Amino acid sequence: MADLFSPATRKAPFTLPAGGGFEASWNEQLNGFDVTVPGGEFFYADQFFNKAWSDRMVAYLQENAEQDWRTIDWRNVSAERLEHIHFTNIRWKQDNIRLYGKSVPLPRLTAWHGDPGAAYTYSGIKSDPNPWTEGLLHIRSRIEEAVGSAFNCVLLNWYRDGQDSLSWHADDEKELGKNPVIASANFGATRDFQLRHNADHSHKITIPLNHGTLLIMRGELQRHWKHVVPKRANVDGSRFNLTFRNIYT
Numbered sequence: 001m002a003d004l005f006s007p008a009t010r011k012a013p014f015t016l017p018a019g020g021g022f023e024a025s026w027n028e029q030l031n032g033f034d035v036t037v038p039g040g041e042f043f044y045a046d047q048f049f050n051k052a053w054s055d056r057m058v059a060y061l062q063e064n065a066e067q068d069w070r071t072i073d074w075r076n077v078s079a080e081r082l083e084h085i086h087f088t089n090i091r092w093k094q095d096n097i098r099l100y101g102k103s104v105p106l107p108r109l110t111a112w113h114g115d116p117g118a119a120y121t122y123s124g125i126k127s128d129p130n131p132w133t134e135g136l137l138h139i140r141s142r143i144e145e146a147v148g149s150a151f152n153c154v155l156l157n158w159y160r161d162g163q164d165s166l167s168w169h170a171d172d173e174k175e176l177g178k179n180p181v182i183a184s185a186n187f188g189a190t191r192d193f194q195l196r197h198n199a200d201h202s203h204k205i206t207i208p209l210n211h212g213t214l215l216i217m218r219g220e221l222q223r224h225w226k227h228v229v230p231k232r233a234n235v236d237g238s239r240f241n242l243t244f245r246n247i248y249t
C-alpha cells in the first residue's frame with residue numbers, strides 16, 4: 001500500500017484525456033501540480049492562498065463607500081448605478097461589446113489595474129490601467145515569488161453568479177508576447193474552467209477553480225489551446241478571478 005504522504009498518492013482534482021502527451025506531476029515545493037499537455041503546460045495549486053487571505057480578498061474586492069457589500073444584490077445593480085458606486089479598492093465597470101451589430105453588456109464585470117502605460121485591448125475594448133492597490137500588490141508578490149515571473153498588470157473578472165461567463169478565447173494578444181505566462185488567482189465561488197485543444201476538441205479538460213486556487217498558464221498553451229468559463233445554473237455566489245499578465249509596452 002502506498003504511503004499516505006508519498007507524492008504518488010497525490011491526485012489532481014481534474015481528469016486529463018487518455019493518451020500521450022498528458023501528464024500531471026506533484027510539485028512538492030509549490031504544493032500543486034505541474035501539468036503538461038500537447039503543445040502547452042500549466043500549474044495548478046488548489047489552495048495556494050489560505051482561507052483567511054482568500055476571505056479577505058472577497059471583501060477587499062467589493063468594499064465600497066455606499067453600502068455594506070454583503071447586503072448588495074449585485075446581479076440587479078444596473079450598469080448606470082455601478083458607475084456611481086465608489087469602490088474603495090477596485091474600479092469595477094460594466095463593459096459592452098458589439099455582437100451581430102448590437103451593443104451588449106459583457107456577462108461579467110471587469111477592472112484593469114497595472115503600471116502606467118500597460119494598456120490592453122481585448123474584445124475590441126481598450127483599457128488603460130487603474131493604479132495598483134495594496135491588496136493587488138500583495139497577491140502579485142506572492143505569485144511572483146512562487147513562479148519567478150514578473151507581471152505589470154492584472155485583469156479582474158467578477159462573475160456575479162452562475163449566469164456570468166466568459167467565452168472561448170486564448171490570451172494571445174500581441175502585446176503579451178509569444179508564450180505569455182498568465183497567473184490566475186481565484187476567490188469566492190468555485191467555477192469550472194475548461195481548456196480545449198484548437199485542433200482536437202476531444203482534448204478537453206475541466207478544472208475546478210476554487211476559493212484560493214492559483215492557475216498558471218504558460219509555454220505554448222495560448223497558441224494551441226483555448227479556454228472558457230461556462231455558465232453554471234447551480235452557482236449562486238460571486239467569483240473573482242485576477243489574471244496577472246506582463247504587457248510589453
Ligand SMILES: O=C(O)CCC(=O)C(=O)O
Pocket residue numbers: 155157166171184193209227229241243
Ligand atoms: O475567469 C477565468 O478563470 C478566466 C479569465 C480569462 O480567461 C481572461 O480574463 O482572459
